[in-house]
Amino acid sequence: MNRPLLELMDVHKAFDGLGVSVGVHMEVRLGETHALIGPNGAGKTSLIDQICGEIVPDRGRIVLDGEDITRLPVHRRARLGLARSYQITSLMDALSVFDNALLAVMAHCGTPWRMFRSARNDERLRDAAIAVLARVDLGDHVEHPAGELSHGLRRQLELAMTLAGHPRLLILDEPMAGLGPRESARMVELLQELKEDHSILLVEHDMDAVFTLADRISVLVAGRLIATGTPQEVRSDREVRRAYLGEDADAA
Numbered sequence: 001m002n003r004p005l006l007e008l009m010d011v012h013k014a015f016d017g018l019g020v021s022v023g024v025h026m027e028v029r030l031g032e033t034h035a036l037i038g039p040n041g042a043g044k045t046s047l048i049d050q051i052c053g054e055i056v057p058d059r060g061r062i063v064l065d066g067e068d069i070t071r072l073p074v075h076r077r078a079r080l081g082l083a084r085s086y087q088i089t090s091l092m093d094a095l096s097v098f099d100n101a102l103l104a105v106m107a108h109c110g111t112p113w114r115m116f117r118s119a120r121n122d123e124r125l126r127d128a129a130i131a132v133l134a135r136v137d138l139g140d141h142v143e144h145p146a147g148e149l150s151h152g153l154r155r156q157l158e159l160a161m162t163l164a165g166h167p168r169l170l171i172l173d174e175p176m177a178g179l180g181p182r183e184s185a186r187m188v189e190l191l192q193e194l195k196e197d198h199s200i201l202l203v204e205h206d207m208d209a210v211f212t213l214a215d216r217i218s219v220l221v222a223g224r225l226i227a228t229g230t231p232q233e234v235r236s237d238r239e240v241r242r243a244y245l246g247e248d249a250d251a252a
Helices: 042-050 075-077 097-109 114-118 121-137 153-162 183-195 206-214 231-236 238-243
Strands: 005-013 018-031 035-036 059-064 082-085 169-173 200-205 216-221 222-229
Touching: 005 042, 005 200, 018 035, 018 042, 018 059, 018 200, 018 216, 018 222, 035 206, 042 082, 042 200, 075 082, 082 153, 097 114, 097 121, 097 153, 121 153, 121 222, 153 169, 169 206, 169 222, 183 200, 183 206, 200 206, 206 231, 206 238, 216 231, 222 231, 222 238, 231 238
Parallel strands: 035 200, 035 216, 082 169, 169 200
Antiparallel strands: 005 018, 005 059, 216 222
C-alpha cells in the first residue's frame, strides 16, 4: 500500500485570478482509500476535474502509476484506468438497469453505440454487464427501468457503471449525496467491499462515511492542502479542527 498510484506535484489552477488549486501535493497509494475533504468552495471538484482531464492545470504535474497524464484528454486517462462517478447521477432512465450497465461495458470495450442491439446478444458483453451489477447488489433489478429505481439504487447503478472498465483508480464524487441513513449504510458496505480490489479517491461530506472508509485523508481549504494523514491524525490536527471540523482547537 506504500507505492503511489496517483501523484499530484505542485498543482496550480486559477480562474479569473482566484486560486482554486494552490501548490497541491498529494498521492493516492496503491490499494488505499484516500478521502479528500473540505468545506464547500474549497476546490475539491476543480482538483478532481484536473485529475480526470476535464480541466488542465496551469502548473504542476499529475502522474498515474509513473506515467505523466497532465495533458492527456479524458478518454486517454480512462483507458489508463481512471474511472469517475459524479455527485449528480446521469443514467438512461428509459432503459433497463441491465442496458445501462451494458452501455457502460460497451463504452469501455470501444464497441460503437450503433451495435447496441447486437451487443445485447453478445455473451461476453452480457456477462460483463451482469457481473458489475452483481458486484453492487443489483442482480435482482436487471430488468427494472432505471427511472423507477430509488435514489439509493440509482447510486448503486452509477457505481456499477464506473466499475465496467475494471479501473485501477476509482474517483468517487460524493457517493452519499442525497442518501438516507439506511441507503448510506448500504453504500458504505459496498465501498468497504470494493476496497479489497480497488484504489479509491473519495470526495465526501459525510464524515461518518469518511472516517469509516478512509485509510488516509487530505483536507483542502481555499485550494490548499492543510493536512494529510490517517483518520486519527486528521481528527486531532489543530488546524483541521479549527478550519473545517468546526471544533475549538484549544479544547481538550
